[in-house]
Amino acid sequence: MFHRLWFCLCLCRLVGVFGDERKFVKMGNSVTINSGLTEIINDDHIQWTFYNASIANINKQINSMTVFDDVLDGRFRDRLKLDNQTGSLTITDFRMKHGGRYNLQSNNMNNTFIILVYDDISMKEGDSVTLNSDLTEIMDGDRIQWVFFNTYIAEINVTANSMEVYDDVLDGRFRDRLKLDKQTGSLTITNTTTEHAGVYLVLINRMGIYFFLAVCDEISVMEGDSVTLNSDLTETDKIEWRFGTGIDKIAEVTNSMTVYYDALGGRFRDRLKLDNQTGSLTITNITTKHAGRYLLLIIGSKFESVKMFRISVYDSVHCCGPTEAVIRLVLSALVGVATVILLVYDIRSRRAEQHQAHIHTSET
Numbered sequence: 001m002f003h004r005l006w007f008c009l010c011l012c013r014l015v016g017v018f019g020d021e022r023k024f025v026k027m028g029n030s031v032t033i034n035s036g037l038t039e040i041i042n043d044d045h046i047q048w049t050f051y052n053a054s055i056a057n058i059n060k061q062i063n064s065m066t067v068f069d070d071v072l073d074g075r076f077r078d079r080l081k082l083d084n085q086t087g088s089l090t091i092t093d094f095r096m097k098h099g100g101r102y103n104l105q106s107n108n109m110n111n112t113f114i115i116l117v118y119d120d121i122s123m124k125e126g127d128s129v130t131l132n133s134d135l136t137e138i139m140d141g142d143r144i145q146w147v148f149f150n151t152y153i154a155e156i157n158v159t160a161n162s163m164e165v166y167d168d169v170l171d172g173r174f175r176d177r178l179k180l181d182k183q184t185g186s187l188t189i190t191n192t193t194t195e196h197a198g199v200y201l202v203l204i205n206r207m208g209i210y211f212f213l214a215v216c217d218e219i220s221v222m223e224g225d226s227v228t229l230n231s232d233l234t235e236t237d238k239i240e241w242r243f244g245t246g247i248d249k250i251a252e253v254t255n256s257m258t259v260y261y262d263a264l265g266g267r268f269r270d271r272l273k274l275d276n277q278t279g280s281l282t283i284t285n286i287t288t289k290h291a292g293r294y295l296l297l298i299i300g301s302k303f304e305s306v307k308m309f310r311i312s313v314y315d316s317v318h319c320c321g322p323t324e325a326v327i328r329l330v331l332s333a334l335v336g337v338a339t340v341i342l343l344v345y346d347i348r349s350r351r352a353e354q355h356q357a358h359i360h361t362s363e364t
Contacts, residue, residue, distance in 0.1 A: 022113075025245075026245050027095065034088045036109070045061070049102070067081075075098065079092045100206065120212040121211060125193055129188065129189050131189075131200055131211045133185040133204065135184045142204065144202065146187050149299075154166065187200075199212060199304075215308065217307075222313070223315055225285075228280055228282045231280045244264070250263050271290070281294075290311065293309070
């Protein structure tokens with residue numbers, strides 16, 4: 001039944017089931033789980049566990065700091081770093097097998113963190129896209145389930161010796177498009193359309209990976225300007241806007257509209273505006289700290305999808321927008337042509353002068 005717990009955590013609903021802190025990390029990136037301490041005092045004993053396995057501890061009384069690389073078949077080997085001042089834990093090169101429940105326990109603290117791993121993939125209509133399971137080989141007893149939002153679309157059950165794709169779900173939108181790799185369990189979607197954009201989840205025993213599959217719009221904005229990210233909706237039941245590699249929620253529309261000004265240390269304070277009908281998001285007075293990847297999660301009663309936007313912010317002094325870049329290129333070309341003309345004219349003038357001087361010399 002553990003996979004049901006993971007299903008409840010599925011990002012398509014993005015609702016906290018428990019009071020634990022949640023953090024999202026992109027596949028292959030590093031993540032730091034902050035202890036919340038500014039300094040470890042003399043009698044502190046800090047212990048980090050992954051599920052029930054101890055993976056790191058600091059004992060200030062005996063002045064020891066240890067990471068346990070070899071636990072859990074060595075899945076954390078050469079990946080753990082402890083901050084000797086705060087006790088915060090960093091996991092590098094984060095993979096599916098590192099996703100799950102981390103616990104921090106000290107003399108006067110007991111905190112739990114749920115760390116979820118994801119990947120994002122850009123697509124064009126007609127592409128074939130492979131969602132990698134992060135396995136090199138399926139083992140005996142493995143059960144691999146693929147979920148699109150809240151619907152199961154494919155499954156491998158080694159114990160039952162079965163491999164199934166569910167072509168007819170969701171009005172047949174995946175019909176003749178799904179292929180399972182029988183060695184790794186990876187899923188390929190062929191001949192994609194926009195209706196295949198969305199949140200995918202692979203569940204493998206006690207582990208899971210989320211995939212955001214979407215067409216990505218590239219947008220360039222001058223610093224200080226405003227930009228609107230269009231939802232392309234006429235109305236919506238529920239949407240969420242998320243930002244950055246941590247997939248932090250910055251705005252949502254449910255029964256009401258909410259913007260989270262305090263997210264990311266107040267980075268978006270007084271800068272976000274939501275359209276109350278379409279859910280489109282406007283960012284005003286944009287700066288370079290607002291550059292990055294934005295995700296729009298559309299979770300309606302009749303339609304569920306994902307849109308992706310990548311915003312770059314340029315400085316009017318050091319950079320220029322696309323139109324200005326073309327103008328500068330044309331001007332540079334004109335200056336180059338003018339320089340060549342002047343050089344040719346100068347050479348010809350010099351030759352003419354030399355020729356006249358030669359004639360004059362000959363006559364005398």
